Amino acid sequence: MNLDSEIQDFDLVILGKGAAAFSAAIKASELSNGEMTIAMVGTGPLGGTCVNVGCVPSKYLLEASHSVFRPEHPRMAGIYKSQVGHDFAEVMKGLRSYVAHARNAKYVQVIENYRNVRLFTGLGKFVDRKTLAISDPDSNEVAAISGSNVLIATGSHPTEPNIEGLKETGFLTSDTIWELNELPKSVAIIGGGAIGLEIGQALLHFGSKVTVIEALDSLLPQTEPEIGSALKKHLEEEGMKFHIRARVSKVSKSGNRKSVEVITHRGKEILDVQEIIVATGRQPNTQYLNLEAAGVDTDSRGQIVTSNTMKTSASGIYAAGDCVSKRLFLETLAAREGVIAVSNMFGEDIRIDYDSAAWAVFTSPQIAGVGMTENEFSKKSGSCSCRVFSLENLTKASIMGETEGIIKITVDPKDNKIVGMHIMAPNATDIITEGAYAVGNGYTVDDIIATSHIFPSISEGVKLAAQSFIRDISRMSCCVE
Amino acid sequence: MEERKVKLRIYGMTCDDCVATLSRGLRSQNGVLDVKVSLKEGTGELVVDPERVKPEELLKNKVFSGPSHYRATIIDQSKGE
Numbered sequence: 001m002n003l004d005s006e007i008q009d010f011d012l013v014i015l016g017k018g019a020a021a022f023s024a025a026i027k028a029s030e031l032s033n034g035e036m037t038i039a040m041v042g043t044g045p046l047g048g049t050c051v052n053v054g055c056v057p058s059k060y061l062l063e064a065s066h067s068v069f070r071p072e073h074p075r076m077a078g079i080y081k082s083q084v085g086h087d088f089a090e091v092m093k094g095l096r097s098y099v100a101h102a103r104n105a106k107y108v109q110v111i112e113n114y115r116n117v118r119l120f121t122g123l124g125k126f127v128d129r130k131t132l133a134i135s136d137p138d139s140n141e142v143a144a145i146s147g148s149n150v151l152i153a154t155g156s157h158p159t160e161p162n163i164e165g166l167k168e169t170g171f172l173t174s175d176t177i178w179e180l181n182e183l184p185k186s187v188a189i190i191g192g193g194a195i196g197l198e199i200g201q202a203l204l205h206f207g208s209k210v211t212v213i214e215a216l217d218s219l220l221p222q223t224e225p226e227i228g229s230a231l232k233k234h235l236e237e238e239g240m241k242f243h244i245r246a247r248v249s250k251v252s253k254s255g256n257r258k259s260v261e262v263i264t265h266r267g268k269e270i271l272d273v274q275e276i277i278v279a280t281g282r283q284p285n286t287q288y289l290n291l292e293a294a295g296v297d298t299d300s301r302g303q304i305v306t307s308n309t310m311k312t313s314a315s316g317i318y319a320a321g322d323c324v325s326k327r328l329f330l331e332t333l334a335a336r337e338g339v340i341a342v343s344n345m346f347g348e349d350i351r352i353d354y355d356s357a358a359w360a361v362f363t364s365p366q367i368a369g370v371g372m373t374e375n376e377f378s379k380k381s382g383s384c385s386c387r388v389f390s391l392e393n394l395t396k397a398s399i400m401g402e403t404e405g406i407i408k409i410t411v412d413p414k415d416n417k418i419v420g421m422h423i424m425a426p427n428a429t430d431i432i433t434e435g436a437y438a439v440g441n442g443y444t445v446d447d448i449i450a451t452s453h454i455f456p457s458i459s460e461g462v463k464l465a466a467q468s469f470i471r472d473i474s475r476m477s478c479c480v481e
Numbered sequence: 482m483e484e485r486k487v488k489l490r491i492y493g494m495t496c497d498d499c500v501a502t503l504s505r506g507l508r509s510q511n512g513v514l515d516v517k518v519s520l521k522e523g524t525g526e527l528v529v530d531p532e533r534v535k536p537e538e539l540l541k542n543k544v545f546s547g548p549s550h551y552r553a554t555i556i557d558q559s560k561g562e
Contacts, residue, residue, distance in 0.1 A: 011556075033552075148556040149554060
């Protein structure tokens with residue numbers, strides 16, 4: 001292809017088709033009243049990780065698994081155990097059908113409304129700062145495009161750790177597990193982060209024997225240690241097994257069984273399982289972009305370095321989403337970053353605020369957090385004040401019989417402003433938004449206390465956690481304001 | 482004095498009055514030496530004194546701020562001849 005003669009010009013080129021790409025394309029269309037010509041380039045289905053292989057299918061699987069597990073484990077007096085019949089293959093069929101529906105409704109049909117957006121299927125690669133070549137799966141160049149501005153939003157993919165025999169033995173990841181039709185009777189999950197624990201609990205609730213191998217000394221290191229250990233205890237009570245501070249040295253296959261050699265502080269252990277799931281993190285999709293040609297800097301992991309305005313080191317090139325160098329990798333952050341990048345292309349001066357970004361793990365009970373942990377704030381400021389509120393003291397949790405959980409609030413002792421909130425509770429993913437408002441707007445524990453919370457509710461726990469800064473809540477009747 | 486050419490993509494223009502409004506607004510900005518706005522191309526070509534105005538500051542001109550419906554992005558910026 002002669003690049004010079006066939007370059008198609010656009011106002012904005014977006015590399016990627018996921019959350020960051022879509023939010024950027026929609027915002028750019030709104031700001032320009034549909035005049036901005038946009039090329040959206042990418043491989044794979046529209047919608048990217050979240051809807052296709054991330055948040056949406058994993059939450060579907062978890063909800064389905066809880067529907068099976070909870071009737072078998074009633075928590076209230078007078079409610080008897082009942083066995084729920086289920087067909088795993090049908091559940092997975094339903095999951096894939098819902099994913100297709102969500103992709104169609106939220107992405108495919110949405111983008112059809114934007115006549116200024118043209119979709120290109122293929123791999124985009126920089127030729128220079130403004131020009132990109134698009135190639136098909138056989139590496140044939142199928143188009144050349146240029147953009148006055150470029151947004152890199154190519155996302156990430158699961159890492160594959162360098163473990164002897166892993167590739168030959170075969171394994172599943174959060175990209176591939178959704179094609180399962182048969183529940184594996186036993187599973188070894190390498191990685192005790194959010195993805196490993198969510199998939200692990202879902203399979204456990206369906207009836208798999210699940211063992212999680214984690215290299216660090218706690219689960220979910222981004223949260224408070226009390227929450228990591230409480231979740232581990234809860235999952236162990238449900239039947240999940242853990243090898244903490246352990247590593248997998250090699251794996252192998254014999255017939256339809258897989259063998260996992262784990263090195264722990266006790267020595268070597270061999271796990272005999274039907275399936276292996278790798279959940280050791282994700283890496284950015286930047287290796288094929290030829291970023292050097294555009295002058296875009298990356299960090300040691302290949303993630304794109306940006307300012308808090310989402311500008312990269314190259315003029316006119318922005319980045320958003322999981323391909324960006326940062327600490328939290330969330331669909332919600334990706335979408336926000338996409339909007340910020342585009343707004344700044346139009347001369348605004350908006351900055352991303354990672355401190356008030358809430359994250360979640362959708363296990364049961366759910367885990368959610370925002371801002372700094374006690375340890376992080378202490379390291380930063382030299383002092384901090386925090387309270388841990390147990391759900392055992394929360395009426396709604398007691399009624400539900402789900403008292404295993406805590407709400408921990410960390411404040412800056414100088415002004416009582418809330419700098420972090422971490423929750424393990426039913427509906428933690430819903431009530432953490434109160435923490436996000438508090439951290440983002442500098443609210444104090446007094447602001448939380450002065451706000452009416454519904455009784456009895458899980459959200460009341462946030463108020464009680466705040467009240468525990470000013471009084472002994474064990475000597476407090478219900479509803480003291 | 483060093484001069485710099487800045488090319489803007491301007492959105493929201495529908496008629497010659499738009500061209501006049503945008504030209505007048507941009508020309509009044511400190512550091513802007515020359516303005517050529519094209520309705521057909523949807524662009525504005527400016528010559529600026531880079532010591533008095535940065536290209537990004539052109540996007541903050543009042544003609545691109547609410548309640549105005551005009552918006553712009555930078556297409557190119559290069560040193561003048």
